[in-house]
Amino acid sequence: MRQFIQGIAENSHYQATHLLQILRRIQSRYHYIPEAAIEQLSGLLNIPRTQIIGVAEFYSFFHLVPRGQYELLISDSITDHMSGKKSLLDYLAKKLDVAVGEVREDGVVSLDNTSCTGMCDQGPAGLVNGHALTRLDRSGIDEIAELINQQKPLDEWPEELFQVDDNIYKSGLLLNQQIEQGAALRSAFKRGIKETLKEIDYSGLRGRGGAGFKTAIKWQFCSEEQQTERYVVCNADEGEPGTFKDRVLLNAYADQVFEGMTVCAAIIGAKQGFLYLRGEYLHLYDKLQRILDQRRQNSLLGNNILDTGLDFDIEICLGAGAYICGEESALIESLEGKAGIPRNRPPYPVTQGYLGKPTVVNNVETFLAAAGIAVNGSDWFASIGTEKSKGTKILSISGDCARPGIYEYPFGTIIQTILNDCGADDVLGVQVGGPSGTFISNQEFDRKLAFEDLATGGSFIIFNSNRNILDMVHNFAHFFAHESCGFCTPCRVGTSLLQKQIDKIVEGHGSAGDVVALEELCQLVKNYSHCGLGQTAANPILTTLERYPDLYQSRLKEISFEPGFDLDGALETARRMANRDDAGAHLAQTDASGSRPVASLPPSMAVGE
Numbered sequence: 001m002r003q004f005i006q007g008i009a010e011n012s013h014y015q016a017t018h019l020l021q022i023l024r025r026i027q028s029r030y031h032y033i034p035e036a037a038i039e040q041l042s043g044l045l046n047i048p049r050t051q052i053i054g055v056a057e058f059y060s061f062f063h064l065v066p067r068g069q070y071e072l073l074i075s076d077s078i079t080d081h082m083s084g085k086k087s088l089l090d091y092l093a094k095k096l097d098v099a100v101g102e103v104r105e106d107g108v109v110s111l112d113n114t115s116c117t118g119m120c121d122q123g124p125a126g127l128v129n130g131h132a133l134t135r136l137d138r139s140g141i142d143e144i145a146e147l148i149n150q151q152k153p154l155d156e157w158p159e160e161l162f163q164v165d166d167n168i169y170k171s172g173l174l175l176n177q178q179i180e181q182g183a184a185l186r187s188a189f190k191r192g193i194k195e196t197l198k199e200i201d202y203s204g205l206r207g208r209g210g211a212g213f214k215t216a217i218k219w220q221f222c223s224e225e226q227q228t229e230r231y232v233v234c235n236a237d238e239g240e241p242g243t244f245k246d247r248v249l250l251n252a253y254a255d256q257v258f259e260g261m262t263v264c265a266a267i268i269g270a271k272q273g274f275l276y277l278r279g280e281y282l283h284l285y286d287k288l289q290r291i292l293d294q295r296r297q298n299s300l301l302g303n304n305i306l307d308t309g310l311d312f313d314i315e316i317c318l319g320a321g322a323y324i325c326g327e328e329s330a331l332i333e334s335l336e337g338k339a340g341i342p343r344n345r346p347p348y349p350v351t352q353g354y355l356g357k358p359t360v361v362n363n364v365e366t367f368l369a370a371a372g373i374a375v376n377g378s379d380w381f382a383s384i385g386t387e388k389s390k391g392t393k394i395l396s397i398s399g400d401c402a403r404p405g406i407y408e409y410p411f412g413t414i415i416q417t418i419l420n421d422c423g424a425d426d427v428l429g430v431q432v433g434g435p436s437g438t439f440i441s442n443q444e445f446d447r448k449l450a451f452e453d454l455a456t457g458g459s460f461i462i463f464n465s466n467r468n469i470l471d472m473v474h475n476f477a478h479f480f481a482h483e484s485c486g487f488c489t490p491c492r493v494g495t496s497l498l499q500k501q502i503d504k505i506v507e508g509h510g511s512a513g514d515v516v517a518l519e520e521l522c523q524l525v526k527n528y529s530h531c532g533l534g535q536t537a538a539n540p541i542l543t544t545l546e547r548y549p550d551l552y553q554s555r556l557k558e559i560s561f562e563p564g565f566d567l568d569g570a571l572e573t574a575r576r577m578a579n580r581d582d583a584g585a586h587l588a589q590t591d592a593s594g595s596r597p598v599a600s601l602p603p604s605m606a607v608g609e
Contacts, residue, residue: 001030001034001036001037001040002036002040004029005026005037005040005041005044006040006044008022008025008026009022009041009044009045014044014045014046015045015337016045016046016047016337017335017336017337017355018337019041019045019047019052019055019337019338020055020059020317020318020319020320020334020335020337021317021318022041022045023052023055023056023059023062023320024061024279024318024320027061027062027063027320028129028130030066031063031066031067031068031069031071032063032064032065032066032067033052033056033062033063033064038052038053038056051338054339055337055338055339058322058339058340058341058485059279059319059320059321059322059339059340060114060115060320060321060322061130061279061320061321062320066103066107067103067110068098068103068104068107068108068109068110068111069107069108069109069151070108070109070110070128070129070148071109071110071127071128071129071130072092072096072109072110072111072112072126072127072128072144072148073112073113073114073117073126073127073128074088074089074092074111074112074113074114074124074125074126074136075113075114075115075116075117075119075123075124075125075126076113076114076115076116076475076478076479077115077116077117077120077123077241077242077475078241078242078461078471078472078475078476079116079120079123079241079242079398079399079461080116080120080123080124080125081471081475082399082400082467083123083124084124085123085124088124088136088137088138088141089111089113091138091141092111092141092144092145093111095141095142095145096109096111096145096148096149098110098111099111100112100113101113108148108149108151109148114126114127114321115239115241115321115323115479115482115483116239116240116241116242116479117132117280118238118239118243118244118247118278118280118281119132119134119164119244120241120242120243120244120396120398120399120404120461121165121167121244121396121397121398121404121405121406122134122135122164122165122167122404123135123136123398124136124137127280128144128154129154130279130280130282131154131162131282131283132162132164132280132281132282132283133161133162134161134162134163134164134165135163140161143158143161144161162283164247164251164283166248166251166252166405166406167248167403167404167405167406168248168252168405168406169403169405169406169407169421169422170406170407170408170409170421171408172392172408172409172410173372173380173381173384173391173392173408173410174365174368174369174372174391174392174394174408175253175394175406175408177372177376178253178256179256179259179371179372179375181255181259181295181298181300182259182298182300182306183259183375184256184259184260184262184263184370184371184372184374184375185259185262185263185266185300185305185306185374186306187374187375188263188266188374189266189306189308191374193266193267196263196266196267196374197216197219197220197223197267198216198378199373199374199377199378200215200216200219200370200373200374200378201214201216201217201220201378202378202379202382203216203373203377203378203380203381203382203390203391204378204381204382204385204390204391205366205369205370205373205381205390205391206389206390206451207362207363207366208363208364208365208366208369208393208394208457208458209235209326209362209363209365209366209457210433210436210437210455210456210457212389212451212455215362215366215370218350218360218362219264219267219268219360221350221351222268222350222351222358222359222360223267223268223269225350225351225358227357227358228269229271229357229358230268230269230270230271230357230358230359230360231270231272231273231274231353231354231355231357231358231359231360232261232264232265232268232270232272232273232274232312232359232360233273233274233276233328233331233332233335233349233353233354233359233360233361233362234257234261234273234274234275234276234362234363234364234367235276235326235328235331235361235362235363235364236250236275236276236277236278236281236364237276237277237278237319237325237326237331238278238326238364238457238458239278239322239323239325239326239483240323240326240433240434240435240436240457240458240459241434241435241459241461241476241479242396242398242399242431242434242459242460242461243396243434243457243458243459244396244398244406245364245365245394245395245396245406245458246363246364246365246458247281247284248406249364249365249368249394250277250281250284250288250364251284251287253368254287254288254291255291255295256367256368256371256372257275257364257367257368257371258275258291258292258295258300258301258314258367259300259367259371259374260366260367260368260369260370260371260374261273261275261314261367262300262301262305262310262312262314263370263371263374264360264362264367264370265310265312266308266310266312268358268360270312270360271311271312271313272312272313272314272315273312273313273314273315274314274315274316274317274335274354275288275314275315275316275317276317276319276325276331276334276335277316277317277318277319278318278319278325279318279319279320279321280321282318285316285318288316289316292314292316296313301313301314317334317335319334322334322340322483322485323479323483323533324340324341324342324483324484324485324531324533325340327340327342327531327532327533328349328361329342329343329345329349329531330342330343330485330531331361332349332353332354332359332361335354336354336355339485340485341485341487342485342487342530342531342532342533344530349361363457365394365458369381369391384410384411385410385411385412385450386411386412386448386450386452388450388451388452389411389412389450389451389452390411391410391411392408392409392410392411393408393409393411393449393456393458394406394407394408394458395407395408395409395418395449395456395458395459395460396458396459396460397418397422397460397462398460398461398462399424399431399461399462399463400424400427400462400463400464400467401419401422401423401424401462402422402423402424403422403423404422405422407421407422409449411448411449411450411451412448412449412450413448413449414445414446414447414448414449415430415432415440415444415445415446415447415448415449415454416445416446418449418460419445419462422462424462424464425464426464426465426466427442427445427462427463427464427465428441428442428463428464428465428467428469429441429442429463429469429547430445430460430461430462430463431459431460431461431463431472431540432454432456432459432460433454433455433456433457433459434456434457434459434461435476435479435480435536435537435539435540436532436533436536436537436539437456437457437459437536437539438454438539438543439469439472439539439540439543439544439547440454440543440547441547441548468551469544469548469551470502470505470506470544470551470552470555471506472540472544473502473506473540473541473544474502474503474506476540477495477498477499477502477503477540477541478499480495480498480499480533480537481495481496481498481499483533484496484533484534484537485533487530487531488528488529488530488531488534490524490525490528490529490530490534491525491529491530491531491533491534491537494521494524494525494529494534494537495525495534495537497521498518498521498522498525498537498538498541501514501517501518501521502518502541505518505552505555505556506555508555508556508557509557510555510556510557511556511557512553512556514556515545515552515553515556518541518545519542519545521538522538522541522542523538525537525538526538526539526542
């Protein structure tokens with residue numbers, strides 16, 4: 001072990017900023033992070049062992065106690081539940097003879113749940129030692145169980161178990177055009193770097209991660225910072241349940257994404273870029289590294305790119321199972337080898353980002369669009385969409401529809417058009433923007449896909465009339481409670497309380513007072529949480545409570561305030577002692593009108609007499 005740890009620390013140049021990647025390799029090798037490895041790393045990286053333990057405990061893919069040689073994780077996303085995940089998980093546990101959340105006695109296999117794996121268009125899905133498993137069914141589970149019991153290496157498993165499809169059903173402005181490798185950079189340098197920034201500005205491109213901040217302004221702010229060391233970061237940590245478009249873009253359009261990052265580097269003056277790839281997309285890692293190597297060979301990365309004097313390179317960093325790292329400052333903390341806890345803002349990353357230096361963080365789709373604009377100009381992009389929402393939006397559509405997958409639409413498209421295209425019938429409602437977004441009912445399908453109406457990072461989950469919306473709310477409440485980083489009390493405690501309150505109502509134990517308390521708690525979590533996770537954690541409850549109050553009311557327990565025992569019978573002993581059995585010695589019975597008059601006890605039977 002010591003030689004292995006020494007080797008990976010040396011390959012990482014003994015930099016603590018690489019701690020996450022080092023721990024990933026240790027976890028992959030030993031299926032946990034041994035105490036001896038922590039002690040050795042502490043010395044090699046010159047950081048406290050408590051810091052290493054803190055990082056290992058923060059990310060769900062790391063463990064301080066041994067897991068199985070085959071670590072099986074099954075996605076707990078609502079879309080997986082809609083595809084029969086629960087019964088499949090029970091079947092898998094029985095086939096492998098291991099309880100969920102446990103390691104089998106022989107140490108060969110462990111089984112557990114995990115948050116959404118980004119395979120919502122081909123679930124139920126899971127991971128085995130970090131590699132994606134799709135379209136799970138009983139025959140597939142039988143095969144997986146047999147392979148594990150035979151202890152077959154993963155590279156000998158049938159390829160179809162790991163097949164991940166792009167499922168692109170509707171292409172638009174961006175997906176219709178594969179730009180030639182290097183075309184965006186050549187166009188940008190030919191036009192001029194400052195002029196290219198103006199083109200991106202004129203195009204009206206806004207961040208595609210959901211917040212919608214204007215891209216050109218962010219890049220300009222970063223370029224104007226006095227510090228000369230700057231960074232470009234591509235946020236590919238799409239952990240929002242129901243979102244998987246970045247997975248497809250990186251599989252089919254990675255060259256264009258890297259080109260967009262390089263154009264950004266030329267504009268802001270950065271020499272180093274990072275692609276922060278969510279840990280669930282391990283299957284893309286080797287392919288993306290090959291594309292980067294090819295770009296270096298073609299003088300599109302590295303020193304003196306295209307003989308322009310631009311020096312820039314890109315490094316891929318894998319996450320380790322933490323939804324919060326989709327928040328840009330938490331992502332930067334993770335890049336630095338720390339727990340992904342969001343920073344206080346301001347300062348913002350454009351002034352103090354990675355290692356305290358000016359940093360641009362943009363979404364995968366944003367860099368893809370920027371490269372297209374660099375080639376085709378601003379009018380090509382700005383001529384589509386609405387006044388405040390230019391261009392197109394790529395959606396990840398899943399749930400109750402005939403054709404789940406990737407769809408690209410001009411901003412301003414109405415929701416009903418989207419539902420028609422993907423084959424969604426008898427729709428009860430749509431969750432737009434994932435759990436942190438907005439639930440809309442079937443009375444709102446004339447609303448538009450746009451920043452000024454329904455903004456979204458891309459998640460679009462459809463529910464038909466056979467679904468119980470409270471099942472969705474229940475799933476999302478548990479998701480947020482699990483994924484809270486725990487930094488601030490309103491979110492740490494609030495999401496846990498929301499989960500318990502929803503559990504109580506869904507299970508039929510709630511009262512009217514519990515719904516009032518739920519609404520009050522939602523407002524507290526929303527208004528006082530430190531970052532976007534807590535600020536949006538109550539959205540599934542608030543948006544469904546607004547539209548379906550009767551659904552919540554139907555789950556409430558009917559409480560009668562009549563006594564739970566026979567009050568008049570309890571006075572029988574007193575009557576015998578007083579030798580009384582007349583009407584005055586009995587509690588009044590309900591009269592014909594249905595009212596129950598209050599009867600006072602005779603003095604001889606009163607308390608204290």
